[in-house]
Amino acid sequence: MARPRTPLLNRELIRETTLRLIDTHGLAAVSMRKIAAELGVRAPSLYSHYANKDELLDDIGDTIAERVDVTGFGTDDWQSALRTWARSYRAALAEHPNMVPFLASSPGNRPGALDAADAIHGGLTRAGWPPRTATLIGASVKYIVVGSAVASFAGGFLDDLDTYNERYPHLSQAHRLRENAAEIDAESFELVLESFLRGLDLQYAAHAPDTESAKRRTEAG
Amino acid sequence: MARPRTPLLNRELIRETTLRLIDTHGLAAVSMRKIAAELGVRAPSLYSHYANKDELLDDIGDTIAERVDVTGFGTDDWQSALRTWARSYRAALAEHPNMVPFLASSPGNRPGALDAADAIHGGLTRAGWPPRTATLIGASVKYIVVGSAVASFAGGFLDDLDTYNERYPHLSQAHRLRENAAEIDAESFELVLESFLRGLDLQYAAHAPDTESAKRRTEAG
């Protein structure tokens, strides 16, 4: 075969096929040859559409990052906006857990990420946070989201639970993991996010005293 | 050469050489052949000491994890213990940033991690937290630490800063990154950790009312 009448491949098709393979078989098990095979094609043909494997993975990463919602920073109060951002961010990562290691270790300078960072920083400063603090808050929430995705219980924890119950008595209560690991992950994420926001709210009064939240806190204290 | 008079290799030597190579050249650039070359030996010889590459990397991960300090859970109050744990954990990861992607994606069932989890869980329950909540708090702090290591600003962010200043006005203040990226990472980590602990403290009264912290909060409220 040489050039086919109608193209067999395009970026979207390659992207979706690859993501499906990653989701089902894991990141490490996916090679250019296997992607090509799944598409009924030979590996070098993929290079007509992507310069190399990293560019393909980056592109997949971009499509995942598109589902992150930062619109709240234009409309809602800063706490709600952070919540919306964090939850949609976590949901996007949790949808493709096998991509998380790649997303986490690739530098954070994908195009959408900068738009998002700008929206977040703008929203927080408009809400009264000093620019430097806005940067720190943005990084903090990112830590929480990425940490919850990377250090997930669900991402393989204990294989033979029974042996541990004797050796680690304090953990016995925490077990029956694996079945409810996803639940623990979800609850931990909510706990750390909400506790962080509450702790942050206490600090808000000092920075932006002319707001609802600050007033509430001042009256209460 | 066959078997040498005195062994050229041992696990510690291999481990430290490999870690040094990872620290200086990055995880991806380190292969069994390069490790062997650095040791004046051929790659297959390494398999006399480690079953495979993952076992070697796991061993390195264990030595890094040994520097995590969970002794506070036996002596200090729960907040101080969490702080000590989180900071020493972060410091251990920050010492070898190139190992973080591997540590993060490898399952959390290394031997030391279970001892640590047991100590943490035990300390929190003794302090009055319900077992389930203790699990969630442990996971939360882990998220913060791992997230701060993985999503680090210092781990390569912006390459050409100048172009961004025009396109992303809200970020302009956040810049001069790269040079003070490590500083932002450190401050963000402290912010998220301390805010989380403060938010958590508010919740403490409801669970364990007979403690100093709860009393303080009750009197204040």
Add this chain to the structure above:
DNA sequence: AGACTAACCTAACACTGTAAGGTCGTCCAG
């Protein structure tokens, strides 16, 4: 002394990402 094991070696396998260059279909300029 003889057997066994340990620690190195060489050679080789299957696999990886990717470069070079061939073939032919499509499209556009003259």
Add this chain to the structure above:
DNA sequence: CTGGACGACCTTACAGTGTTAGGTTAGTCT
């Protein structure tokens, strides 16, 4: 309508990967 450029596939091949098999010899144990 034709010629050339380009695009999308192909085969072939290269360097590098983790790892296995099997050889050789030094040290250790009976």
